[in-house]
Amino acid sequence: MSSPLTADQIARVKATAPVFAEHGATITKHFYRRMFANRPELRNLFNQTHQASGSQAETLAHAVYAYAANIDNLAALGTAVGRIANKHASLNIRPEHYPIVGENLLASVVEVLGEAVDEPTLEAWRAAYAQLAQIMIGVESKLYQGAAWSGYRPFIVSRKVVESDEITSFYLTPADGAEACGFEPGQFVTVKRYVGELGVDQPRQYSLSDAPHGKWLRISVKRHGAPQGKEDVPPGRLSTLLHEGVEEGSIVEVTAPMGDFCLDRTKTTPVVLVSGGVGITPMMSMLSSLVAEGSTRRVAFVHACRNGRVHAFKTWLADTVAKHSNVARAVFYEDVTDADRAGIDYDFTGRIDFALIAEQALLPDADYYLCGPIPFMQFQRDALIGLGVDAARIHTEVFGSGAV
Known part of the structure; x- marks a missing residue:
């Protein structure tokens, strides 16, 4: 000491x-x-x-x-x-x-x-x-x-489902046949794969995108291309490996769920889930958990993405809103295509504007959960505080480098 x-x-x-x-x-x-x-x-x-x-x-x-x-x-x-x-x-x-x-x-x-x-x-x-x-x-x-286990543990990819042009879900079940562990909605796991061109294992952290139910752990991975204007930075190596090289029946190494960006399930007050792009994944876990538990908490699901081609889980979200009167959505598309249907696939064009959805999303005593690119979360956090939301009620998740 x-x-x-x-x-x-x-x-x-x-x-x-x-x-x-x-x-x-x-x-x-x-x-x-x-x-x-x-x-x-x-x-x-x-x-x-x-x-x-x-x-x-x-x-x-x-x-x-x-x-x-x-x-x-x-x-x-x-x-x-x-x-x-x-x-x-x-x-x-x-x-x-x-x-x-x-x-x-x-x-x-x-x-x-x-x-x-x-x-x-x-x-x-x-x-x-x-x-x-x-x-x-x-x-x-x-x-x-x-933790549910120590170190890395082998899991089988029992299902692989394409969710959008960019995002694919991997359903992971323990290789030893045991039940999948419980976790708190919003937590993440680390997945490790060997990257031959680097000659090393590479770990990446992915939010769990489904409710905890013991059947599987689901991660939903965005395939990352090379950043614009940064030709010296390669495309996402592990996301590419997962999308192209990991099929159903493959084994991946996974650590136990961790993370403190978690839905507070002890509360009965409203929940506002705000996501950008692949930041939708922990929000899916939170909303799926609330629905599975039969919660009557008021929920506003606010999501932003470019268009319907990259909008993962849009059918599930629309069905959930239709079936549960306590759940509302506000989906913003920034680059609408001819195939995108207003009121069905999306609700607003442009970027998230809380002034447009104040009745749905600015709720008394609500907790706000934000996940997406760092500039997105910084902007949304500042916007919410500017509209009078207590900063203590705003929770953020950050992957990679940076903080909010």
């Missing part, structure tokens, strides 16, 4: 926090290169697409800065620790990984900043990292204790 930081160490870490605001990405990019050179097996734990784009290094730099800036008031970090711990536990990050990360991160600070960091300041950062590692290991230990 690490010793508490001294007042001098706290002051030194806090005083050098601005260094990470200025040089953090340079340090963290150096860190990843250094760590993978020294411990190449750890490449199996990290998304190599995010490494290539630099987004993972930038996210780590922001996280280190936030920790340093709040070293004297860690409560200010809010839910960040729990969210990161859930991501780590889903990736099977273990206590033995923390010393490796610490050694390479602190060495990178010295190698990038040189004489700008004196020994007392470096020692303060060592102590600060040890404190952070202890916090994270403690939180993750509790998550592991409560």
Whole structure:
């Protein structure tokens, strides 16, 4: 167990926090290169697409800065620790990984900043990292204790269903014939596959897109193409592998459900589910669960996508709304095609505008769950707060790099 930081160490870490605001990405990019050179097996734990784009290094730099800036008031970090711990536990990050990360991160600070960091300041950062590692290991230990299983477990793809031009669902059943585990609606799993062109396993986290019922775990995966304007960044490797190379009967390795972006099933107040694109997946789990439980809670399902070709689950959603008077929908298409039917496939053109759906979606005491691209969630969160929604009632899910 690490010793508490001294007042001098706290002051030194806090005083050098601005260094990470200025040089953090340079340090963290150096860190990843250094760590993978020294411990190449750890490449199996990290998304190599995010490494290539630099987004993972930038996210780590922001996280280190936030920790340093709040070293004297860690409560200010809010839910960040729990969210990161859930991501780590889903990736099977273990206590033995923390010393490796610490050694390479602190060495990178010295190698990038040189004489700008004196020994007392470096020692303060060592102590600060040890404190952070202890916090994270403690939180993750509790998550592991409560998990349905430890590490990766083989699942059979029992069904594969095309949901739209971009999204395909995979129904996963335990290879040992046991029942699928329970989970909280909104949680995710990590799926691991070997990527031959990289020579490593690659993990990806996918929201569960169905209600917990013991029959299967369903993930619904968007096939990601190369980002526009970034020809040096390849298409989504694992999503391509799943779409093209994983058929019914295939075995995939899966970790236990994790995540703190969960529907609060103890409440009876209204629920507003707001999604963009493939962000619909955890909302499907939440709505499916409410319907399966026979809940009478008022539900507004607000979804945005380009058009009907990429709109997954649209028939199921329309049928659910028709059968349950407590469920309403507001679907926005930004690029309507001739095949899209107003009032059947979609309800509004353009982007989500809560002013148009205030009667459906701005509900007293409602909880708002947001999932989609980070800019989408930031915009929707700001719009809701601007309309008087309490920020404490707005919940977001983030995959990849970034935060809201």
